[in-house]
Amino acid sequence: MKRLIPLLLAVLLLLAAGSALAADPYAAARQHMVDTQIQARGIGDPLVLAAMRTVPRHEFVAPKWQAQAYQDHPLPIGQGQTISQPFIVAYMSQVLQVRPGLKVLEIGTGSGYQAAVLAVMGAQVHTVEIVPELAENAAATLKRLGYKGVQVKLADGHFGWPSAAPFDRIMVTAGAKKIPPALLEQLAPGGRMVIPVGSGSLGEELTLVSKDQQGRISRQTLLPVRFVPLVGGNKPGQK
Numbered sequence: 200m201k202r203l204i205p206l207l208l209a210v211l212l213l214l215a216a217g218s219a220l221a222a223d224p225y226a227a228a229r230q231h232m233v234d235t236q237i238q239a240r241g242i243g244d245p246l247v248l249a250a251m252r253t254v255p256r257h258e259f260v261a262p263k264w265q266a267q268a269y270q271d272h273p274l275p276i277g278q279g280q281t282i283s284q285p286f287i288v289a290y291m292s293q294v295l296q297v298r299p300g301l302k303v304l305e306i307g308t309g310s311g312y313q314a315a316v317l318a319v320m321g322a323q324v325h326t327v328e329i330v331p332e333l334a335e336n337a338a339a340t341l342k343r344l345g346y347k348g349v350q351v352k353l354a355d356g357h358f359g360w361p362s363a364a365p366f367d368r369i370m371v372t373a374g375a376k377k378i379p380p381a382l383l384e385q386l387a388p389g390g391r392m393v394i395p396v397g398s399g400s401l402g403e404e405l406t407l408v409s410k411d412q413q414g415r416i417s418r419q420t421l422l423p424v425r426f427v428p429l430v431g432g433n434k435p436g437q438k
């Protein structure tokens with residue numbers, strides 16, 4: 200009998216591992232993605248690494264793209280939009296220095312994947328999307344997967360989310376011609392914002408904006424990137 204117990208335990212462990220794999224056939228691909236695309240390229244924030252190892256990226260894309268979900272490139276998410284390359288998601292999350300309990304505003308919900316990563320890092324996430332189908336889809340995906348720390352709103356992100364402001368962190372995941380003034384206003388003292396800024400045809404510069412305790416703004420450009428455009432920007436009632 201004594202001999203049987205370790206054997207039984209081993210069988211149970213194997214069964215548990217088997218069912219975990221069956222529940223998530225992409226678990227190994229996801230770990231490989233983090234090892235080779237993210238950690239190997241210098242991302243060291245343990246919260247970012249843990250979140251990227253956890254969030255099932257394939258659940259945020261259409262079935263026909265799932266097999267590519269952990270590859271080193273952006274993916275279509277419908278409505279002409281894309282989910283960023285995994286490295287860019289990790290890089291922006293690290294630059295923002297997200298910590299548990301911080302209030303984070305994301306502009307450009309898209310699939311909801313980046314919002315889920317921020318939520319797993321412990322942030323209270325407010326995310327704004329301008330395309331109704333994408334906002335609805337992302338809210339449904341986040342709910343289905345059980346991400347409770349995310350609120351999705353359908354609106355033009357140029358105006359932020361005034362009723363929930365100020366935000367400790369702001370992440371814009373669409374390319375802006377210039378930094379929307381409302382986002383600067385809604386950034387808390389000591390806050391950080393990461394935003395791709397540029398003319399469009401030439402791509403953008405990923406820019407880190409910091410606000411000190413006195414409310415002074417400073418900017419630092421980080422790296423050249425290419426995002427889908429941040430559209431809208433007209434005041435309600437204005438064409």
Ligand code: SAH
Nearest residue numbers: 307309310312313328329355356372429430
């Ligand atoms: N973060 C997303 C990917 C974003 S792609 C993800 O993890 O999947 C950029 C998104 O920004 C698109 O969904 C696009 O519809 C949205 N967008 C563009 N302009 C916007 C605006 N003014 N306000 C809010 N969302 C906007």
